[in-house]
Amino acid sequence: MSLWRDIRGTILPFWVTLRYLFRRPVTVCYPERKQTPAPRYRGRLVLTRDPDGEERCVACHLCSAACPVDCISMQAAEREDGRRHAAWFRINFSRCIFCGLCTEACPTLALQMTSEYELASRELLQVIYEKDELLIDGCGKNDGYNFYRLAGIGVAAPRGSNPGETPPVDFRSNLP
Amino acid sequence: MPTLIIDNQTVTVPEGTNVLEAAKRLGIEIPHFCHHEALGSVGACRLCAVEFREGPVKGIQMSCMVPAKDGMVVDTGSAEVLAYRAQVIEWLMTNHPHDCPVCDEGGECQLQDMTVAGGHGIRRYTGPKRTYQNQNLGPFIAHEMNRCIQCYRCVRTYQDYCGGTDFGVLGSRQRLYFGRFSDGPLESPFAGNLIDVCPTGVLTDKTYRFKSRIWDLQEAPSICPHCSLGCAVTPGARYRQLQRRRARTNNRTNGHFICDRGRFGYGYANHPDRPRYPLLGHRRVTWQEALAALQNKLQELGELFGPGSIGLLTSSRATLETQFLTKRWAAALGSDQLCFEAHPGRDLGARVAASQRLDRTASLEDVRNCDLAVLIGADPLSEAPMLALALRQAARRGARIVVVDPRPVELPLAYERHAVSVEKLGQLLRGLSRPQQSEFPSSMEELGGSLASALLAAKSPLLIGGTDLLGPQGTEAMQQAAEACSQPETPCRTMFLLAGPNSFGGALLSAEGPCFSSLLEGMEQGRIKALLCFEADPLADYPDRKRSRAALARLDMLAVFDCAATATLQEADLFFPTTAVEESTGTLINNEGRMQAFEQVFSAGTPLAESAGGSHPPRFFSRDIPGSEPQSAWGILGALMGRSADLLTLRSEIEKNDHRFAGLSQLEARGEGRRIAAPRQYSLSHQPNISGIMGSDQLQLLVTETLYGSELLSNLSSCLHESTPSAFVMLHPQDAARFKLEEGKKVLLGTPVGDLTLTLRIAGDMVPGMAIVPRLRGTVLEPLVPGTEPLPCRIEKA
Numbered sequence: 001m002s003l004w005r006d007i008r009g010t011i012l013p014f015w016v017t018l019r020y021l022f023r024r025p026v027t028v029c030y031p032e033r034k035q036t037p038a039p040r041y042r043g044r045l046v047l048t049r050d051p052d053g054e055e056r057c058v059a060c061h062l063c064s065a066a067c068p069v070d071c072i073s074m075q076a077a078e079r080e081d082g083r084r085h086a087a088w089f090r091i092n093f094s095r096c097i098f099c100g101l102c103t104e105a106c107p108t109l110a111l112q113m114t115s116e117y118e119l120a121s122r123e124l125l126q127v128i129y130e131k132d133e134l135l136i137d138g139c140g141k142n143d144g145y146n147f148y149r150l151a152g153i154g155v156a157a158p159r160g161s162n163p164g165e166t167p168p169v170d171f172r173s174n175l176p
Numbered sequence: 177m178p179t180l181i182i183d184n185q186t187v188t189v190p191e192g193t194n195v196l197e198a199a200k201r202l203g204i205e206i207p208h209f210c211h212h213e214a215l216g217s218v219g220a221c222r223l224c225a226v227e228f229r230e231g232p233v234k235g236i237q238m239s240c241m242v243p244a245k246d247g248m249v250v251d252t253g254s255a256e257v258l259a260y261r262a263q264v265i266e267w268l269m270t271n272h273p274h275d276c277p278v279c280d281e282g283g284e285c286q287l288q289d290m291t292v293a294g295g296h297g298i299r300r301y302t303g304p305k306r307t308y309q310n311q312n313l314g315p316f317i318a319h320e321m322n323r324c325i326q327c328y329r330c331v332r333t334y335q336d337y338c339g340g341t342d343f344g345v346l347g348s349r350q351r352l353y354f355g356r357f358s359d360g361p362l363e364s365p366f367a368g369n370l371i372d373v374c375p376t377g378v379l380t381d382k383t384y385r386f387k388s389r390i391w392d393l394q395e396a397p398s399i400c401p402h403c404s405l406g407c408a409v410t411p412g413a414r415y416r417q418l419q420r421r422r423a424r425t426n427n428r429t430n431g432h433f434i435c436d437r438g439r440f441g442y443g444y445a446n447h448p449d450r451p452r453y454p455l456l457g458h459r460r461v462t463w464q465e466a467l468a469a470l471q472n473k474l475q476e477l478g479e480l481f482g483p484g485s486i487g488l489l490t491s492s493r494a495t496l497e498t499q500f501l502t503k504r505w506a507a508a509l510g511s512d513q514l515c516f517e518a519h520p521g522r523d524l525g526a527r528v529a530a531s532q533r534l535d536r537t538a539s540l541e542d543v544r545n546c547d548l549a550v551l552i553g554a555d556p557l558s559e560a561p562m563l564a565l566a567l568r569q570a571a572r573r574g575a576r577i578v579v580v581d582p583r584p585v586e587l588p589l590a591y592e593r594h595a596v597s598v599e600k601l602g603q604l605l606r607g608l609s610r611p612q613q614s615e616f617p618s619s620m621e622e623l624g625g626s627l628a629s630a631l632l633a634a635k636s637p638l639l640i641g642g643t644d645l646l647g648p649q650g651t652e653a654m655q656q657a658a659e660a661c662s663q664p665e666t667p668c669r670t671m672f673l674l675a676g677p678n679s680f681g682g683a684l685l686s687a688e689g690p691c692f693s694s695l696l697e698g699m700e701q702g703r704i705k706a707l708l709c710f711e712a713d714p715l716a717d718y719p720d721r722k723r724s725r726a727a728l729a730r731l732d733m734l735a736v737f738d739c740a741a742t743a744t745l746q747e748a749d750l751f752f753p754t755t756a757v758e759e760s761t762g763t764l765i766n767n768e769g770r771m772q773a774f775e776q777v778f779s780a781g782t783p784l785a786e787s788a789g790g791s792h793p794p795r796f797f798s799r800d801i802p803g804s805e806p807q808s809a810w811g812i813l814g815a816l817m818g819r820s821a822d823l824l825t826l827r828s829e830i831e832k833n834d835h836r837f838a839g840l841s842q843l844e845a846r847g848e849g850r851r852i853a854a855p856r857q858y859s860l861s862h863q864p865n866i867s868g869i870m871g872s873d874q875l876q877l878l879v880t881e882t883l884y885g886s887e888l889l890s891n892l893s894s895c896l897h898e899s900t901p902s903a904f905v906m907l908h909p910q911d912a913a914r915f916k917l918e919e920g921k922k923v924l925l926g927t928p929v930g931d932l933t934l935t936l937r938i939a940g941d942m943v944p945g946m947a948i949v950p951r952l953r954g955t956v957l958e959p960l961v962p963g964t965e966p967l968p969c970r971i972e973k974a
Contacts, residue, residue, distance in 0.1 A: 060277035061389040073793075075415075075785075076386040084278040084386055088792035107277045130792050151275035152305055152322055159322075160307035168309045171346045171353030 314361025339588025406766030441890030492676025495762030516682030525643030
């Protein structure tokens with residue numbers, strides 16, 4: 001029986017190769033032709049804006065804490081209206097392993113992955129992206145979400161006027 | 177001593193311990209919010225529920241409210257208990273704003289931890305959330321009431337523990353509000369502790385707002401350098417910037433809390449004017465050039481004028497290691513012109529204080545447990561704020577607190593006040609040192625007699641003195657008084673407030689060495705040609721600035737080693753940058769002789785926020801870190817002496833060299849510190865000198881410390897500037913009427929340093945015939961230094 005198995009094992013690979021000779025190739029002539037990756041492809045990171053057009057990122061440091069290769073750094077600051085934002089935000093794509101943990105950690109859906117994968121460069125500094133290069137003008141994948149309208153601390157709307165909130169209490173009154 | 181079983185482990189605890197703390201002894205952490213070791217239990221949060229299976233109580237109970245009893249069998253993790261706690265957490269979260277990403281407590285939030293531990297993820301309750309308006313609570317604390325879980329820790333800390341009256345709980349039912357009646361800065365100098373005790377993000381550090389997350393901070397156990405008490409703190413730094421200080425627990429000293437001067441005085445390490453490079457003249461040079469210039473000059477002077485022409489000065493800010501190596505170096509150079517404090521009065525005062533018997537020296541723990549404390553010439557809130565908090569804890573247990581002082585001393589507790597002039601303080605102490613003979617000065621017999629009998633009758637009496645006001649003689653008199661008022665079973669302890677965090681170390685090392693006055697004489701006569709100042713500022717600290725300026729100007733070389741831009745630095749020929757406390761390791765000895773080691777928190781360097789101009793970090797790579805040149809003073813000294821810069825070797829050498837520092841090399845920064853092995857030997861040879869009687873229209877001018885603005889390092893912290901008072905003078909109403917002056921108006925104060933225009937404050941509970949001014953750096957009052965005899969002055973309308 002082992003002889004039969006050996007013959008089969010010798011012929012079958014040749015048959016497979018022969019079969020593929022008559023099929024269309026799966027490779028494309030990159031870079032002349034480019035493939036469109038799947039929508040959930042883990043490519044370059046972007047910072048998105050909320051439906052009101054404000055920066056979504058509140059510089060909470062969760063992405064940098066989740067990052068296994070420490071490629072994200074930032075500094076938080078406070079805007080005059082009390083909004084927390086990133087004074088600067090830097091992603092070092094020469095370190096990034098595109099694991100997507102940062103986007104999973106992001107509580108405001110600011111950090112999202114795109115299908116852009118053409119990041120290679122001979123110049124190291126060109127793959128270190130600052131906030132102005134990361135920030136895009138749209139909402140990305142979740143166009144309805146606005147963190148400040150759900151977190152009730154009165155930044156996007158006056159205190160007590162977000163959906164599901166009662167007006168601020170009058171603590172000087174003891175009436176029921 | 178009840179014995180009980182918790183989670184199948186047997187533990188025996190002292191009577192009165194609650195089950196939560198008994199479990200903690202076994203290493204079992206029962207989740208809780210409202211219980212706090214220093215504040216006790218109230219049973220408000222309902223989270224610490226455990227199941228009692230056997231014993232006097234049965235079923236699910238709050239472990240913080242049940243005292244441990246014999247025969248109890250406790251299960252902290254049964255299915256029923258876990259379900260109960262998960263439900264409690266879910267209730268607590270129904271009104272929470274879910275804003276963790278923008279909350280500064282994130283990462284160090286107990287509510288976050290408990291929510292995750294309780295398994296609560298999705299808010300099932302669909303009703304509306306309650307909201308509040310926030311208040312502006314001043315420059316230190318940010319308020320976000322929506323995050324509150326009503327654990328009452330803040331009120332218990334602020335009102336009960338710290339004695340503040342302007343923050344409390346308002347409202348009713350589920351509208352409880354923790355805040356002030358109206359917006360305004362919190363008045364208590366211990367308000368910063370609210371940041372530490374709040375288990376969520378209602379009260380957070382405004383000076384640290386949005387700067388970092390705890391997991392990004394570099395932290396290490398450290399010691400607060402802003403007064404002589406040596407409170408345990410945990411500073412946090414990021415991107416080469418010291419960003420905050422938190423209280424650390426040391427039950428022998430500060431307990432769980434610290435004062436606002438310590439908490440918000442950290443800014444000196446990041447001060448934009450901090451000199452970070454060696455300077456020769458006013459030109460920036462390399463370390464090699466500067467060290468070579470120093471050694472050449474010293475060699476030249478040594479050959480020309482002998483080793484006695486080199487004077488060395490350290491200060492109470494310098495670590496024990498620096499002080500010891502300075503002494504070593506002076507010996508190596510052959511110079512005996514070595515001094516450990518630029519202020520002669522404070523120097524001698526510390527030497528006397530350090531000669532107190534160690535079993536008669538009180539720690540802050542002893543203060544918290546005393547039943548009678550007599551403060552003579554001590555103003556805790558200004559000179560050592562945490563002492564006021566310790567006294568309050570004693571008073572809460574029923575202790576009697578008596579303040580005898582010429583100043584209007586304020587304490588956050590119920591106390592007796594006796595306004596007594598400076599001269600009479602000394603006489604009172606000398607009377608107390610012979611209690612049987614009752615030799616009190618006239619008009620003080622009643623007070624003196626009652627104090628003497630109270631001190632003799634008390635179980636744990638305590639005498640607390642400020643060396644600034646008492647002076648060396650008064651300090652010695654207080655030691656004698658404590659000795660005389662001691663009974664074999666009830667020794668009368670003493671605590672002296674010293675000038676700086678390591679005054680005690682300098683006093684131990686100074687032996688019979690000269691004080692700075694004799695160094696100044698040497699400079700004036702031209703005997704001393706060079707002065708080396710190790711973290712010392714003789715120009716600002718010597719009481720007579722005119723004299724010290726003239727003497728320093730005569731020097732051939734003034735070399736300054738410091739971490740702050742001091743007045744002396746402006747005159748220096750050679751400057752070497754040293755590290756701040758947080759940037760190096762070392763040992764400080766606090767006012768009770770406790771050696772406390774501290775660790776390095778971060779490496780010195782210009783903060784990124786400053787070097788990058790507020791924008792992103794520079795887009796180039798270099799090995800050089802801007803502003804990273806400061807080195808520890810003891811490291812520089814080691815390099816100058818050509819020895820290895822190893823801290824452990826140095827500490828073992830100090831220990832071997834001087835038996836009083838036994839145990840120094842085993843000292844751990846996380847521990848409680850260690851008392852020195854023996855006090856120094858010292859006795860004053862001077863006779864008490866009491867200043868003469870002033871003319872009737874002359875006032876005595878007394879310079880005192882204040883909470884903010886007097887201490888060098890904390891005054892460099894910009895977050896304290898808003899709370900620092902502007903220059904003022906205080907008068908008794910009688911004197912104000914005599915000179916026809918009105919409160920709040922500008923007055924002209926004629927002092928030995930010139931005529932100063934100040935705002936008048938009137939204080940009814942001070943001694944008449946006296947004008948009190950605070951030491952305020954950076955104002956017209958800067959040349960006036962506390963710790964001297966009262967000066968003559970006159971006052972008139974401006």
